[in-house]
Amino acid sequence: MQQVLNCIDAGTEYCPCFLAETGECLMCSQLQGKTFCDCRNWNGVCIYQEYVSNRSQMKEHRKTLPCRILKRDIVSDSVIILKIQVNKTLARELSQPGAYVFLRNTKDPDYFDAPMSIMSVDEREGTIEVAIQIKGAKTRALDELNTTDVSLRGPYWNGVLGLKYIKMLQKQKALIITRGVGQAPAVAVAKKLIHAGNHVEVILDQGRAGVNFAERYFRELGCEIQLKPVLNLKTLTLTDEINEYIRQSVLENGIKLVYSSGTDKIHQGICSVLQAMAPDVFFACSNGASFCCGEGICGSCQTRMSDGTRIKTCKTQLNPVEIYGRR
Amino acid sequence: MAKVIIIGGGWSGCAAAVTAKKAGADVTILEKTDLLLGLGNVGGIMRNNGRFTAAEEIKALGAAELIEITDRAARHTNVDFPGHRHATLYDVVRIEPLVRRKLREMGIKIEFEVRAIDVQMKDLAIRSLLTADERWIEGDVYIETTGSTGPMGNCLRYGNGCSMCILRCPTFGPRISISQRAGVEDLLGQRGDDSYGAMSGSCKLSKDSLSEEYKERLNEEGVVVVAIPPEDVDLRKLSFKVCQQYALPEFAENIVLLDTGCAKLMTSYYPLEKLRRIPGFEFARYDDPYSGGRANSIRYLSMAPRNNGMKVDKVANLLCAGEKAGLFVGHTEAIGTGSLAGHNSIRLLLGMPLLELPRAIALGDIIAYTNEMMVDDEGIKKRYTFSGGTYFTRMQKQGLYTTDVAAIKKNIERIGLTDIFRTRLI
Numbered sequence: 191m192q193q194v195l196n197c198i199d200a201g202t203e204y205c206p207c208f209l210a211e212t213g214e215c216l217m218c219s220q221l222q223g224k225t226f227c228d229c230r231n232w233n234g235v236c237i238y239q240e241y242v243s244n245r246s247q248m249k250e251h252r253k254t255l256p257c258r259i260l261k262r263d264i265v266s267d268s269v270i271i272l273k274i275q276v277n278k279t280l281a282r283e284l285s286q287p288g289a290y291v292f293l294r295n296t297k298d299p300d301y302f303d304a305p306m307s308i309m310s311v312d313e314r315e316g317t318i319e320v321a322i323q324i325k326g327a328k329t330r331a332l333d334e335l336n337t338t339d340v341s342l343r344g345p346y347w348n349g350v351l352g353l354k355y356i357k358m359l360q361k362q363k364a365l366i367i368t369r370g371v372g373q374a375p376a377v378a379v380a381k382k383l384i385h386a387g388n389h390v391e392v393i394l395d396q397g398r399a400g401v402n403f404a405e406r407y408f409r410e411l412g413c414e415i416q417l418k419p420v421l422n423l424k425t426l427t428l429t430d431e432i433n434e435y436i437r438q439s440v441l442e443n444g445i446k447l448v449y450s451s452g453t454d455k456i457h458q459g460i461c462s463v464l465q466a467m468a469p470d471v472f473f474a475c476s477n478g479a480s481f482c483c484g485e486g487i488c489g490s491c492q493t494r495m496s497d498g499t500r501i502k503t504c505k506t507q508l509n510p511v512e513i514y515g516r517r
Numbered sequence: 518m519a520k521v522i523i524i525g526g527g528w529s530g531c532a533a534a535v536t537a538k539k540a541g542a543d544v545t546i547l548e549k550t551d552l553l554l555g556l557g558n559v560g561g562i563m564r565n566n567g568r569f570t571a572a573e574e575i576k577a578l579g580a581a582e583l584i585e586i587t588d589r590a591a592r593h594t595n596v597d598f599p600g601h602r603h604a605t606l607y608d609v610v611r612i613e614p615l616v617r618r619k620l621r622e623m624g625i626k627i628e629f630e631v632r633a634i635d636v637q638m639k640d641l642a643i644r645s646l647l648t649a650d651e652r653w654i655e656g657d658v659y660i661e662t663t664g665s666t667g668p669m670g671n672c673l674r675y676g677n678g679c680s681m682c683i684l685r686c687p688t689f690g691p692r693i694s695i696s697q698r699a700g701v702e703d704l705l706g707q708r709g710d711d712s713y714g715a716m717s718g719s720c721k722l723s724k725d726s727l728s729e730e731y732k733e734r735l736n737e738e739g740v741v742v743v744a745i746p747p748e749d750v751d752l753r754k755l756s757f758k759v760c761q762q763y764a765l766p767e768f769a770e771n772i773v774l775l776d777t778g779c780a781k782l783m784t785s786y787y788p789l790e791k792l793r794r795i796p797g798f799e800f801a802r803y804d805d806p807y808s809g810g811r812a813n814s815i816r817y818l819s820m821a822p823r824n825n826g827m828k829v830d831k832v833a834n835l836l837c838a839g840e841k842a843g844l845f846v847g848h849t850e851a852i853g854t855g856s857l858a859g860h861n862s863i864r865l866l867l868g869m870p871l872l873e874l875p876r877a878i879a880l881g882d883i884i885a886y887t888n889e890m891m892v893d894d895e896g897i898k899k900r901y902t903f904s905g906g907t908y909f910t911r912m913q914k915q916g917l918y919t920t921d922v923a924a925i926k927k928n929i930e931r932i933g934l935t936d937i938f939r940t941r942l943i
Binding site: 194218219220225226227228229230231232234235236238239242509 | 632634635647649651667668669670671673674678679686687690691693694697703705818819
């Protein structure tokens with residue numbers, strides 16, 4: 191295994207987690223049942239130390255909170271935007287790219303928990319906004335909410351892969367390519383990039399959402415916006431126009447990071463264009479795995495990397511090229 | 518050009534860099550922290566007992582640079598303290614910049630805050646090293662001098678927890694065993710009670726926190742010995758110490774302080790509350806490790822099997838030195854083994870037979886003897902140093918110990934190795 195893998199929760203108030211108790215910590219050899227340190231993927235905190243000083247127990251896990259829906263916007267046939275009141279601490283913790291929460295109708299059982307990316311946060315008011323595409327049983331149940339209450343579990347953070355490249359980029363140029371409901375997590379990414387003095391260009395494709403619901407957020411941030419179809423729906427590959435646009439952006443306009451927010455097909459397409467042309471341009475993307483528990487327990491988010499190793503993507507941070515490149 | 522990558526910039530890594538450079542290599546040191554010398558920034562004891570002989574041997578073999586720097590940075594020379602004679606105490610505050618400058622003058626590249634975390638192998642050779650910041654670094658030959666101290670999980674499991682020592686794992690990330698990553702299982706040292714690892718044997722007090730009298734005596738004589746109140750004497754402490762040369766009853770019954778810029782306290786740790794009850798120590802506080810009242814770093818959990826030319830077994834292009842190469846203690850031992858590894862890196866690359874130092878000199882003997890001893894259960898519980906313990910006894914018996922510089926030079930000349938480390942091979 192040659193990749194640098196990090197656990198998104200390492201060193202947070204939720205670390206060590208259940209996986210430390212089951213001997214499956216993603217980071218620590220001592221907590222994988224070995225008796226010596228082999229701390230390849232150091233993240234600034236000794237998880238074994240945290241575990242032992244916590245009387246060899248995990249820290250308290252995330253709780254499900256009852257929250258109030260302040261506003262509900264129906265933006266298209268299939269997309270609603272909810273503004274939810276949370277406490278200010280949680281809002282602050284969710285104010286970063288890749289943050290997400292699990293939402294469900296309070297009357298439904300736990301397994302209705304649906305992972306939702308945070309689109310925007312108001313830290314002062316303690317509110318968050320999420321965009322929900324109504325697709326299946328879980329999201330339909332949220333659509334049918336006729337009370338103002340919703341159950342929320344969080345914060346979770348691994349909704350974006352390649353986070354460190356986004357955090358690293360300063361005073362450069364970045365390109366964001368989004369499609370459909372993938373626009374939602376891209377807003378937080380754009381915000382982070384803009385705050386670090388980067389010039390951000392966003393390509394919006396309404397996709398199955400039927401509307402570019404995040405356009406106004408990008409505009410408010412000062413991004414340059416282009417409306418273009420990203421995916422050729424017949425071949426499920428990037429359109430020629432997008433391919434050419436990426437090529438130009440990288441070779442002529444000096445784009446240093448491309449963030450892809452949409453389906454795996456888009457990630458793969460962009461990743462292979464970049465790899466062939468400019469492997470030194472950073473690639474980051476929305477995390478396309480199916481999250482279920484968010485805690486590395488259930489295994490639904492398990493993905494194979496290009497070398498065949500399996501990882502739990504709900505917690506593992508890595509260079510997404512390891513997943514979407516060389517396939 | 519032959520590219521030699523040295524992983525770890527402690528004394529042995531620096532020594533390897535010097536001799537590899539002199540043999541004609543393009544040398545890069547990867548150091549995970551912002552300082553060279555590692556534990557050498559808190560050590561400082563040279564030339565005590567047999568280390569005098571070894572230091573002169575290293576000079577005669579043609580690798581005088583680092584020994585000369587430690588001599589030049591000496592605060593005290595010819596100091597005697599319990600069980601030890603004619604020690605030189607170098608100034609730990611001044612030593613690192615001097616070494617850094619020397620290495621740079623020689624054209625050795627140093628990359629600070631670069632932590633090697635993995636290897637890519639091709640057949641049985643290392644093709645490149647992965648760093649924590651996701652770079653691949655390629656070389657022809659690699660020398661692992663990552664030591665065997667920490668990281669903090671080991672210090673917790675086998676000691677009293679992280680003591681916040683000079684290696685500063687939390688800040689710069691922990692040591693990774695490169696040889697183990699290359700598929701060679703680490704060897705582990707043991708203590709008397711069969712548990713693994715051993716604790717570093719000294720800590721440092723801020724000299725300004727001691728009484729005027731002790732401060733003055735340290736500055737003038739270099740050493741202060743103060744009796745420990747009988748109720749606090751704990752002889753058990755000696756058994757888990759790394760430094761068996763300082764595991765004498767005198768060190769349990771007395772506080773032995775040496776002046777290395779700080780006041781070096783020759784015990785692994787000493788509870789602050791107890792220490793401050795001793796007259797003259799009322800204001801005592803630790804400079805290194807910060808938590809010296811409770812713990813010290815754990816060592817010897819990561820040694821590579823190697824031959825007497827310092828090549829790691831089963832990896833075609835990896836050598837090792839210092840603590841990584843066996844149960845050695847001390848700067849002189851690190852410089853000696855490092856010098857040999859650096860020189861041999863070029864021999865390995867050229868397909869020449871590796872230089873094995875003959876057992877007629879102390880450096881050659883300790884390298885071979887440690888390898889012989891580490892195969893059995895008793896040997897793995899011992900430490901090997903020119904300055905005391907079993908090896909110094911052996912050194913005296915074999916007639917290898919002398920402080921006669923001319924005789925040492927003559928001995929090296931007799932075996933035909935004068936200035937061998939000065940020879941350019943490529």
